[in-house]
Amino acid sequence: MMSPYTFNPKDFTIGVGDAVRVHNGDTITHTFTGPSWDTGDMGPGAVKTLRFNKAGTFSFYCAPHQSLGMTGTLTVR
């Protein structure tokens, strides 16, 4: 979930092979971008699903708003 300049939750854990459903609930465009993935621009109301098959801890961010602190951490285990 994206809300004004923040991911909610911004730090979360999933299992290997799980999918993450990303929903932009904000009124402006965001991205969900990590070291090995990038949703690209997601407009208001957009939904994308990404599956994670590799264990690790990955920092992610929103490309336009990284400098505003729109970041988080995904743990896959």
Ligand SMILES: [Cu+2]
């Ligand atoms: Cu953003």
